[in-house]
Amino acid sequence: MKKEDENKRKKNKLKISVVGPRGYTGSETIKILSLHPYVDEIQLLSLSEDDKQKEEQTQPEITKSIPSFRKYLQKVSKIEKFSEEKLEGSSAIFFCTEQNKAHKIVSRIIESGISSFVIDLSPDFRFKDVGQYKKVYGFDHAIPSAIQKTVYGLTELYREKIKESEIVANPGCYPTATLLGIAPLIKYAKKQGLNIEWIIVDAKSGVTGAGRKALPHLTLAYLSENIKVYAWSEHRHVPEMQEKLKELFDISPPLNFTAQLIPAKRGILETIWIKLDEKPETDKIFEEYQNFSQKNFFFDFWGEELPDIYSVTGTNFIRVGIKCKDNIIMVVSVLDNLIKGASGQAVQNLNIKFGYDEKVGLELPPIFT
Ligand SMILES: NC(=O)c1ccc[n+]([C@@H]2O[C@H](COP(=O)([O-])OP(=O)(O)OC[C@H]3O[C@@H](n4cnc5c(N)ncnc54)[C@H](OP(=O)(O)O)[C@@H]3O)[C@@H](O)[C@H]2O)c1
Structure with a gap:
């Protein structure tokens, strides 16, 4: 970080650039940052070519994407x-772009000497194994050397590394719900020398998980009073989960997955089934979850009570409940895909990197209807 940027940080005057602002995660990021007390200026940069009026706007066009936020946009350009030149002087750059965009831009900005902290909400830096980008997303990575400087932004499990990172790869929404939901259970199993025989993740998501694009299966007529299974174990988030299970816990159990669209705007509910090779001591599993919950503000353990999407909508919380029967454990993990599953976790990572309290800007009053 340059001296000038360091001084700004100390004076709590961050300039943040948001690339790809009009999508769902872009809009959510702007909303959170515009109420963040240490953020002074939010620059919005669009990659889209389609809108000739953009340069001529007299007020931020972002009000079209988030009209309800009109009077909270004083800091927003x-x-x-x-x-690339417009990124000069940014304390941090948030990429809220579709896949296969951020890695190319990051490669160019590193070349031109811009040293801003990068938080990428897209999948472009999530894998450590560089071959996975081609295999899973169909592109060759533009800057494999930067992958080694990247930390996976699953805050609760990578906090210390995030402090030292230059690029944060914000996790996918499903992997956030799965990996955090089962982390205490895996820690327990490892301590006790128990093996995980398999994991099944049954995931349900509101439609914002698919982004703003208009697709026939995202229309009101199709999805209201409907549920659709749209992906199973070939989903792109599965290799992400597998790589991180190996990296974090050195395990590679069979992992099966289904993703379903539900008639809701936001939220993910995952029912995660895990089979251990022996019957566990359930009180010790609960203890492990309680400890994790105490150490991590945004991880809220509900014990045997099973949380629902309603309990997390509009918040940065992940809430988890569990049931145990013999050697099968069922974990229910819920979060708001646009907040803990995307923009909220990204701001949590910004706070950690810049030495702020992790909760700053994220104690969002929940939506209650
Ligand atoms: N949605 C989620 O729950 C979620 C969760 C975690 C991670 N992610 C990841 O985050 C990235 C962005 O996801 P997203 O859900 O924000 O995607 P999105 O809503 O589909 O937006 C993607 C891009 O579309 C562009 N766009 C073009 N024309 C637009 C228009 N008329 N209105 C709005 N946007 C327009 C926006 O760029 P401009 O503003 O430059 O035009 C925006 O960056 C993806 O890589 C995704 O995988 C998404």
Whole structure:
């Protein structure tokens, strides 16, 4: 970090650039950052070519994406067309872009000497294994050397490394719910020398998980009073979970997955089934979860009570409940895909990197209807 940027940080005057602001995660990021007390300026940069009016706007066009936020946008610039030079002087850059965009831009900005902290909400830096980008997402990575400087932004499990990182790869929404939901259970199993025979993740998501694009199966007529299974174990988030289970816990159990769309705007509910090779001591599993919950503000353990999407909507919390029967454990993990599953966790990572309290800007009053 340059001296000038370091001084700004100390004076709590961060300038943040948001690339890809009009999508769901872009809008949610702007919303959170615009109420963040240490953020002074939010620059919005669009990669889209389609809107000739962008440069001529007299007020931020972002009000079209988030009209309900009109009077909270004092720190927010109008949307400008993206160029690398405009990133100069940013304390941090948030990429809220579709896949296969951020890695190319990061490769160019590193070349031109811009040293801003990067938080990428897209999948472009999530894998450590560089071959996975081609295999899973179909592109060759533009800057494999930067992958080694990248830390996976699953805050509760990578906090210390995030402090030292230059690039944070914000996790996928499903992997956040799965990996955090089962982390205490895996820690317990490892301590006791128990093996995990298999994991089944049955995931349900609101439609914002698919982004803003208009697709026939995301229309009101199709999805209201409907539920659709849209992916199973070939889902792109499965290799992400597998790599991180190996990296974090040195385990590679069979992992089966289904993803279903539900007629809701936001939220993920995962029912995760795990089979251990022996019957566990359930009180010790509960203890492990309680300890994890105490150490991590945004991880809220409910014991045997099973949380629902309603309990997390509009918040940065992940809430988890469990049931144990013989050697099978069922974990229910819920979060808001746009907050803990994306923009909220990204801001949590920003706070950690810049030495702020992790909760700053994230104690969001929940939506209650
Ligand atoms: N949605 C989730 O729950 C979620 C969770 C975790 C991670 N992610 C990841 O985050 C990234 C962004 O996801 P997203 O859900 O924010 O995608 P999205 O809503 O589909 O937006 C993607 C991009 O579309 C562009 N766009 C073009 N024309 C637009 C228009 N008329 N209105 C709105 N946007 C327009 C926006 O860029 P401009 O503003 O430059 O035009 C935006 O960056 C993806 O890589 C995704 O995998 C998403």
